[in-house]
């Protein structure tokens with residue numbers, strides 16, 4: 001309690017320097033360096049304790065729902081509520097994924113202070129919702145991001161929100177809450193189409209189904225594979241994947257022709273345990289699944305590896321294209337070294353350039369990975385194992401949702417055209 005009070009006065013002091021802003025930096029874009037192999041053997045994770053919390057003053061909070069985390073909440077004084085979100089285990093990327101519900105017996109104004117463990121920065125612009133389904137961004141004038149300089153680096157240790165609460169529950173969340181049940185609803189609807197079938201490819205560490213959709217009426221000689229949500233909070237990547245898949249499943253001339261020639265296999269939620277438990281990045285084995293495509297220590301990666309191998313063997317098929325949807329600070333394409341030739345050389349550069357032509361003044365960052373043959377990530381695994389022309393498709397956390405959808409649709413349209421040529 002004492003610690004929280006001290007932390008809070010520090011936060012209030014730093015409010016003097018506060019600027020209302022999103023958390024973009026202006027430094028030169030470098031992208032991630034070469035991805036290093038790490039040990040992916042299972043380690044313990046911290047679950048969050050779920051409950052309804054009586055905070056006093058007639059104010060209540062709850063984290064009894066799937067997706068995102070609330071690991072502590074306390075009234076600091078009559079009007080300030082401090083929340084804490086902690087990761088499932090460490091070391092981990094800075095992606096504090098918080099969500100909780102608040103209500104009060106009487107309508108009142110409160111100040112919410114979102115805090116994280118030491119050295120973790122605030123990342124996600126808070127969103128609010130009255131139903132847990134439709135979220136809107138909190139107005140920037142009600143949001144203050146604390147900034148302080150530590151060893152010449154700008155840190156953003158907390159964010160403060162002014163908010164009215166009442167007997168009507170309000171949801172506060174880092175990103176839109178899209179959990180396994182939302183995904184199930186989407187895949188159920190899609191699989192009503194006669195050319196889409198849904199099946200369970202295997203199970204997560206917690207025993208949740210890892211679902212795969214098969215889209216198409218071809219004989220599996222030619223296939224594409226699609227993944228999303230290896231990393232639980234990466235909701236914008238998921239939204240782009242959805243638009244991409246809906247376009248491949250549409251009634252357009254190209255989509256109909258495409259489905260006669262190619263089958264698309266999509267794993268929309270690779271990490272269902274992480275998604276529902278609100279993990280910042282890892283699966284229930286405490287591992288970043290996108291570092292486990294060489295050693296396959298985790299069930300989620302093994303399920304997809306075995307499924308793809310089976311499909312290739314059964315019909316002597318080929319995977320021509322592989323895409324893995326993610327989110328990060330901005331829109332990025334991570335590609336394979338263009339000197340390396342897969343099953344359709346030049347496909348990914350052509351796809352990026354064709355997609356770009358549809359958007360004025362849009363210059364996404366493109367970074368090829370060094371062609372070392374390492375298979376740490378899904379993209380490198382599908383390229384070096386199956387020859388699939390592979391792409392890691394990163395969408396910015398704050399990219400407008402309208403643009404995310406449009407870009408996912410255009411990417412699918414261009415891909416279908418290129419693969420039909």
Ligand SMILES: [Zn+2]
Pocket residue numbers: 231234326327
């Ligand atoms: Zn990611």
